[in-house]
Every structure is written in structure tokens, then in C-alpha cells.
Amino acid sequence: AIVPGMQEESGKAVTGGILITFTDITELKRLEQVRKDFVANVSHELKTPLTAINGFSETLLGGMISSEDIGLFSKIINRNARQMQGIIDDLLLLASLEDDHAALTMKRCTLEELVKETCEDTSYRANSRSVILTTTVHDENGRGVMVNPSLLVQALVNLVINAITYSEPGSEVRIKAEGDQDTVTFSVMDQGSGIPEKHLTRIFERFYRVDKARSRNQGGTGLGLSIVKHVVSMHGGQVSVQSVENLGSTFTITIPREQKFMQSFKDKSELI
Numbered sequence: 001a002i003v004p005g006m007q008e009e010s011g012k013a014v015t016g017g018i019l020i021t022f023t024d025i026t027e028l029k030r031l032e033q034v035r036k037d038f039v040a041n042v043s044h045e046l047k048t049p050l051t052a053i054n055g056f057s058e059t060l061l062g063g064m065i066s067s068e069d070i071g072l073f074s075k076i077i078n079r080n081a082r083q084m085q086g087i088i089d090d091l092l093l094l095a096s097l098e099d100d101h102a103a104l105t106m107k108r109c110t111l112e113e114l115v116k117e118t119c120e121d122t123s124y125r126a127n128s129r130s131v132i133l134t135t136t137v138h139d140e141n142g143r144g145v146m147v148n149p150s151l152l153v154q155a156l157v158n159l160v161i162n163a164i165t166y167s168e169p170g171s172e173v174r175i176k177a178e179g180d181q182d183t184v185t186f187s188v189m190d191q192g193s194g195i196p197e198k199h200l201t202r203i204f205e206r207f208y209r210v211d212k213a214r215s216r217n218q219g220g221t222g223l224g225l226s227i228v229k230h231v232v233s234m235h236g237g238q239v240s241v242q243s244v245e246n247l248g249s250t251f252t253i254t255i256p257r258e259q260k261f262m263q264s265f266k267d268k269s270e271l272i
């Protein structure tokens with residue numbers, strides 16, 4: 001492309017010409033569509049519980065209902081309000097991850113302490129669903145790992161809560177942490193419903209669920225794995241899943257032991 005008056009390398013001025021620029025708008029269009037879909041999804045996800053809250057609270061205000069129904073309706077209102085709260089909390093967390101604020105608080109942690117905290121934060125859920133949580137930690141040189149502890153534990157908690165949620169009572173959820181020379185690996189293994197193969201590549205997308213009704217009934221927001229993916233990327237790591245329908249799933253997080261800076265998202269579109 002030549003711009004009128006542009007200096008050539010030789011120093012000679014070019015006096016005429018036409019500037020033609022080609023911009024590939026396919027990617028821009030895709031991102032615009034992703035943004036539109038996201039806004040539509042958020043609205044829909046918030047509207048569903050809000051409609052229930054409006055409907056049941058209006059019935060309560062109208063009076064003329066049995067005391068039994070008052071209890072039931074209050075419970076429904078409370079459950080839906082908590083669902084909205086969960087979505088908003090997860091969205092705010094995702095937004096803060098994208099702003100890279102979390103980069104401020106990296107700390108060396110042992111694998112034991114990260115696994116212990118994850119268990120403490122999920123044992124209530126395991127108990128309430130009669131799922132047995134077991135842990136194995138093996139870090140030969142005990143050097144630990146540089147992480148943002150609260151974010152990494154949040155990612156592990158999300159995996160463990162899912163493992164419990166999509167398992168039957170009485171089954172086992174195993175958390176394993178291992179360290180080798182340069183990397184550490186956390187895996188969360190369940191004996192639950194598994195995930196059909198055709199969904200495996202999509203479950204890390206925001207609001208993507210295999211079974212919408214089951215997820216919502218259990219208080220799921222559809223954002224848990226998206227948060228896991230963001231947190232792991234920030235630590236320069238990877239998350240993967242292996243699953244067999246009706247046999248169970250294993251989610252594996254691998255992160256480098258050392259990192260001077262949190263990874264910032266050079267290409268945010270990768271994480272959408």
C-alpha cells in the first residue's frame with residue numbers, strides 16, 4: 001500500500017497512490033458474536049431464578065395460602081436467590097481474573113496445604129451427599145509451588161464440588177497431588193455419571209452444561225469450569241479431562257512449580 005507523501009526507504013518521496021488495507025474481520029465478528037451470546041446467556045441465567053422469586057413472592061404477598069405452602073414457597077425463593085448470588089459471584093470472579101488483579105498475591109505453598117484447604121472447603125458437600133473424599137499427596141523434593149493460593153484452591157474446589165455433584169451417594173472422589181522436577185499435577189477423580197464424548201470439548205465454555213436441569217437443581221452456575229480454566233492459565237498451566245460415560249471422570253491440572261509473573265491473557269479469545 002502506498003500513501004501519498006510517504007517516504008520510501010531510499011528517502012525519495014512518493015507523490016501519488018492509493019492506500020489499501022485489508023483487515024480480517026472474521027475474528028472480530030466472531031468475538032462480537034461471543035460477546036452478544038454472553039450477554040444473552042447472563043440475562044437468561046439471571047432471569048430464570050428471578051422469575052421464580054417474583055412469582056412465588058407475589059403469591060405469598062397475596063395471602064390466602066396454607067402455612068405449609070408459606071414454608072415451601074419461602075424455601076423456593078431462598079434457593080433461587082442463592083442461585084442468582086452464585087452466578088453474580090462467579091461472574092465477578094471471572095471479571096477480576098480478566099483484569100489480572102490476582103497477579104498481586106503469589107505465594108509458595110506445599111501441595112499438602114493446598115489439598116487440605118480444598119478438603120476443608122468441600123467436606124460439608126461430600127458429607128451432605130454421602131460421598132467419600134480421599135487424598136493422596138506425593139511431593140518428593142517438597143519444594144511446593146508458587147501460586148495464588150486462594151485462586152488455586154478455588155479451582156480445585158470447583159472440580160471437587162463437580163465430582164461430588166455428578167456422583168451417586170456412597171461413591172468415592174479422589175484428590176491426588178504429585179510433584180516432579182518442574183511441574184505439579186492435581187487430579188480429581190470421580191466414579192460418577194461421566195461426560196459423553198461429544199460434550200468434552202465444550203464443558204469449559206461459560207454456561208455450557210451437559211444436563212441443564214441437573215446442574216441448576218444442584219445450584220450449579222455453569223461457570224465453574226470456565227473459572228478453573230482461567231485460574232490454571234494464569235498459572236501458566238493446563239487443565240484436561242478424561243471421562244467415560246457411567247464410569248466417571250478425571251480432571252487434571254498441571255502447573256509449573258516456579259513462575260515469576262502471573263501469566264496475563266495475551267489472547268483472551270482463547271479463554272472464552
Ligand code: ADP
Pocket residue numbers: 158162163164166190192193194195203204207208209210211215216219220221222223224225226249
Ligand atoms: P456447573 O455449575 O453446571 O457444574 P461447570 O462449568 O462446573 O458448571 O461444569 C459444566 C458442565 O460440565 C456441568 O454442567 C456438567 O454437565 C459437566 N461436568 C463437570 N464436571 C463433571 C463431572 N465431574 N462429572 C460429570 N459431569 C461434569
